[in-house]
Amino acid sequence: MSSLEDFYALALTLSPAVLTLIVFVSAWLEFVFPPFFGDSMMLFGFFLAGQGVASPTEVFIAAVAGSVLGSAVAFLVGERYGPAILGHLSWKKKKLEAPARLRHLFERYGEPVLLVNRFIPFFRNFMIYGAGAFRLRLLPAMLANAVSVIAFVGMLMAIGLWTAGSWAEIQATFQQALGRLGALVLLALSALAVLALRRSQPETSVD
Numbered sequence: 001m002s003s004l005e006d007f008y009a010l011a012l013t014l015s016p017a018v019l020t021l022i023v024f025v026s027a028w029l030e031f032v033f034p035p036f037f038g039d040s041m042m043l044f045g046f047f048l049a050g051q052g053v054a055s056p057t058e059v060f061i062a063a064v065a066g067s068v069l070g071s072a073v074a075f076l077v078g079e080r081y082g083p084a085i086l087g088h089l090s091w092k093k094k095k096l097e098a099p100a101r102l103r104h105l106f107e108r109y110g111e112p113v114l115l116v117n118r119f120i121p122f123f124r125n126f127m128i129y130g131a132g133a134f135r136l137r138l139l140p141a142m143l144a145n146a147v148s149v150i151a152f153v154g155m156l157m158a159i160g161l162w163t164a165g166s167w168a169e170i171q172a173t174f175q176q177a178l179g180r181l182g183a184l185v186l187l188a189l190s191a192l193a194v195l196a197l198r199r200s201q202p203e204t205s206v207d
Helices: 003-011 016-032 038-050 056-092 098-114 124-133 138-162 167-200
Strands: none
Touching: 016 038, 016 056, 016 124, 038 056, 038 138, 038 167, 056 124, 056 138, 098 124, 098 138, 124 138, 138 167
């Protein structure tokens, strides 16, 4: 028996409480210590739930709760330490305009972007820290992020429970779905950014 088969056999013996705890901690770590592989752990939790190890509802609640609490910690850490880091960057490089531009973007578009944050490749791991650093309002930011989390965990649940096949096939389905959704989200955000940029430019009159 291979090590992977040994691990799978061991995972099938987990109690529901232990599995939901692992899912909760993994979801929490995903936000607090990016890029921890919390997505894969949550997906594996739903895969095991489909094998009868735990209730899918319990795994769903654990994944959402861990994600929401983890994002709250990341927001507060960003709020506490982010401004000092950004100020240091601005002081070290006086011509650096990125912090000011990012602040403007977060203030104007931060909460709407958080609605789809979990589907944004790579940057999703740092958006919550940025939301705190640029002093977005805590409650609206967390509510927007919670919507994104619920949608994302729902996708994991659907793939983990209803994709027929092995764990490797389920992982492949997840990566494919995340890649397509991420591309669509990035395309939509890029289009909105271009539109906003055009609207912000002053109109030139022709005499």
